[in-house]
Amino acid sequence: MRLLHTMLRVSDLQKSLDFYQQVLDMKLLRQSENAEYKYTLAFLGYGDEVDTTVIELTYNWGTDSYDMGNAYGHIAIETDDIYQTCEKIKSLGGIITREPGPVKGGTTVIAFVKDPDGYMIELINKKDAGKGLGEV
Incomplete structure (x- = not known):
């Protein structure tokens, strides 16, 4: 077994893509939309998903904020x-x-x-x- 990715829900996909690509130097590995269920997924990382763990950004269309809760660390x-x-x-x-x-x-x-x-x-x-x- 191996760790594949960590998923984060984001409120502005483009702003998050800009941050992870421009500020943290990650590469956009793949992106897909699901019109039926109204969400977009973007996978970013420092290497190919075959070899490295990546970040999955999930944008649920029309959602502009999330409750962070107090269990998430970093x-x-x-x-x-x-x-x-x-x-x-x-x-x-x-x-x-x-x-x-x-x-x-x-x-x-x-x-x-x-x-x-x-x-x-x-x-x-x-x-x-x-x-x-x-x-x-």
């Missing part, structure tokens, strides 16, 4: 240079909610960014990836 993305990545995100209008720095009680360098729908994305510096497993 998606984690590894980055080669977290400081440079955060500067790029800010220059493109992205919202950094936690500037890069060590995780509380540890040494793993992390940061957090918020997507257009308010989903949290943790950035983990590549040299520290894996070290932070189990840290809260």
Whole structure:
């Protein structure tokens, strides 16, 4: 078995596609519409779905907001240079909610960014990836 994708419901598909492609450098792998049930799916990632886990954005036509609830945590993305990545995100209008720095009680360098729908994305510096497993 393997993890295939994580699905996020989005309120503005184009705004979300722009964020994930332009700000986080993901590639749009495929997109499909279902007119009968009024939704659009877009799959994005850093590699082919055969080899990597991807993000599925689901846009339910006519829905302009969702209740986030309090159970969702975040998606984690590894980055080669977290400081440079955060500067790029800010220059493109992205919202950094936690500037890069060590995780509380540890040494793993992390940061957090918020997507257009308010989903949290943790950035983990590549040299520290894996070290932070189990840290809260």
